[in-house]
Amino acid sequence: MNLDADRNGADVILISPKNTQNRMFGRFVPKSVPLGAGLVAGYLRKKGLAVNLLDEEVVEINARTLKAFLERCGKPRIVGISCMTSNIARGYRIAEVVKSVDSEANVVFGGIHATTLPEEVLDHACDYAVLGEGEYAFLELVLQIKSKHIQPESLEAVIFRSNGKTVYTHSPWRRWVNLDELPMFPYDLLDTSRYDLGFILSSRGCPYDCTFCSQRAISKRVVRYASVEKTVQELDLLINGFGVPNITFFDDYFTPNRKRVYELCAAMRKAGFYQKCSFGVQTRGDSVDRELLQEMKSAGFTSLMFGVESASNEVLKVVNKNETVEDNMSGIRLAKELGFEVETTFIFGLPTEKFDDRLAALRLARDTAVDRARFNNPTPYPGTLLYRTAKEEGRLRVGEDWKNFSSVAALTETPGGHSLPYVPAGMTERELVGTILLANLLFYLRFSKLKRLFNPSQKGSGKWFELPVKKLLNPVYVLSLATLAITIFSRAIYYLIAESNCRKFFAKGIRL
Secondary structure, three states: OOOHHHOOOEOEEEEEOOOOOOHHHHHHOOOOOOHHHHHHHHHHHHOOOOEEEEEOOOOOOOHHHHHHHHHOEOOOOEEEEEOOHHHHHHHHHHHHHHHHHOOOOEEEEEOHHHHHOHHHHHOOOOOEEEOOOOHHHHHHHHHHHHHOOOOHHHOEOEEEEEOOEEEEOEOOOOOOOOHHHOOOOOHHHOOHHHOOOOEEOOEEOOOOOOOOOOOHHHHOOOOEEOOHHHHHHHHHHHHHHOOOOEEEEOOOOOOOOHHHHHHHHHHHHHHOHHHOOEEEEEEOHHHOOHHHHHHHHHOOEEEEEEEEEOOOHHHHHHOOOOOOHHHHHHHHHHHHHOOOEEEEEEEOOOOOOOHHHHHHHHHHHHHOOOOEEEEEOOOOOOOOHHHHHHHHOOOEOOOHHHOOOOOOHHHHOOOOOOOOOEOOOOOOHHHHHHHHHHHHHHHHOOHHHHHHHOOOOOOOOOOOOOOOHHHHHOHHHHHHHHHHHHHHHHHHHHHHHHOHHHHHHHHHHOOO
16 A cells, blocks of 8 residues: 555654663764664555654754654654653653644554553553554554554554543564565665664564563564575675674574574675674673684674673572573683674672672673673663562662663762662662772773773674774864763762772772
8 A cells, every 4th residue: 555645745754762861971872773663664665655764863853843744744644653661751752742733643652661561651642552563563553544444453562542441452472573574774764874874683582581671572582583685685785885894783682593693604704794894793601602603703793792791690590591600701701712802791780689799790801801891780671570570579769751761870870860770679779879880990990991992993792882083083072071081980989988888899899
């Protein structure tokens, strides 16, 4: 069905709200294209709909902007807003602005937050919420809205209110999206000069059920892959079309299917991608071995990210990680031996964690000589087992519109700012925030580690913080960097003065 003749511009506006929680770190986080909203936009367009894609990371969204786009939309007007918990507050504000500009516009929320808390979303300026993966469900909803005849029995994965009653349609997990049915990412809908284009998604899902992972709310434990042919086609566009020098696979977990990894590596070698580009992935210590890593290295993979999370086997068991500290250390050391850059993530403040476990995590990052490490606070996102645990313990703290739900809140919040969403029994928030800040600081106090952040080609599997050398010629950028450094050191001094366990952590950590 092609609705082009029935519109004056677009059939649908899709919006990806800005994540404001990075605060002063935001300038140093590479901008990736909005994969979630973009893939939905591409699929709608493939089915004959005209779409405008607005990414608030690069486009200012306000009443004037929305009025201009809505006036070019065919009626009935539809605005889709894709949100995670980290940007739901901004999503709610955008929805209110949409309704203030056009009260009759149909506002549809999708994404993880709408999937886990759909009735909360409907309490805001929202007409419909799409649950789970959005492509199939949103397309059918759009067509029914356009036809001005909603048939709940033929919709799936949608919730709305009718005559004061909440209407749930069929389960969002009865039909999984076939990734090969999705077209190439619609880069032409965006100003590509504003982005780091080095990101690709070649699978969805993860077979594990870690208690802190919100992605399971969408994918459950079902893993699906785009075909090798489709993945190579998208890589070819990025490498030979856009000249991207480094690509990170955004897959939750890249290596659960060894056969698929070997097939993809063979196809990538045949295409000669390794001569022009390097690649990074997220993986697990218990799923890599010498043979697999050598195969990946030969295809141009140079960087691995391991979600280590804790240096305590007891904590890893509590959070359903299903691997051990020894698994992670073995995988990291093997990767380093074979010449990979290695990045790690840790979470301080998981249930049952002790003070010495945090010191052990810092020691692990140091002893295994990882290139980059990040120490985060626990975030019990809705839909996770950690959320349920925090609620049952009476330790869940939800700020206004979830504004405190950020895994980097310990780094970005000023003392006395938003409270962390969860602090386990046995420690204070001040101790937790302070030791997280100090662990990050202690890890990078060595020049060999600090220089890894100055990354002119933005290489790495995480690409969560970058200081490209060429930007250091920009006075505004240098001033922002100086302000960030002063802020971090001043916060560190505050916690060292205010909290005895922070002083203890620093004293022991500096000697590691």
